[in-house]
Amino acid sequence: MVAKKIRDMKHNKSPGVDGIPPKLLLEIVEQISIPLATVFNLLLEEGVASLEWKEANIIPLFKKGSRNKSDNYRPVSLTSVICKLLERLIIDYLVNFLVKNYLINPSQHGFLKAR
Template identity: 85%
Template sequence: MKDNKSPGVDEIPPKLLLEIVEQISIPLATVFNLSLEEGIVPLEWKEATIIPLFKKGSSNKSENYRPMSLTLVICKLLERLIKDHLVEFLVKNKFIKPSQHGFLKARSCLTNMLCFWKMSQSG
């Protein structure tokens, strides 16, 4: 978890959570496991603060902004844990082909392009 991210509706910054991680890790794990076992996400975790994020162009035009949802850091942490375990399972059980580059660690559009270029040069 990066400590410079914006807090969510609860206004608890990630930096604070990182400072008290030893005190909250067991209670958080309990809440996470209960949520996963029951298939229920606390209502508070579904709330978000929507802010406009500037893209490009004139800052006077509303179309040059996109909405950004600031959700709870704790909810984002659970989402990351689920994603990491799911990707690990898919890779380990060979449900993701070696040619897959998006959304995997150390793989990107650039690595995909380099592999494609290498294959085209050898053929």
């Protein structure tokens, strides 16, 4: 599952605080997927996350209008790519569980695939 998620990631995105770009994970996916899965499972069993994963680089992203006005920018948080990978795995697992057990209303369409 970890290897598949790494391959499915957008690899042109910026690295987070840890400086690890998604493209690097793709290049070493065969070597890193099992160790990452082990770390992810340990973190989930312990119920703790790395303090570094809670940090983010905040950068201003231009929206529209004059570049001289600060109102025309919005903040973007660059967090750890590995943390985002774990979050994506958890989200997919939870949504799959909820759908399979009919815990999501059939009229729910937002944030669900193929709806």
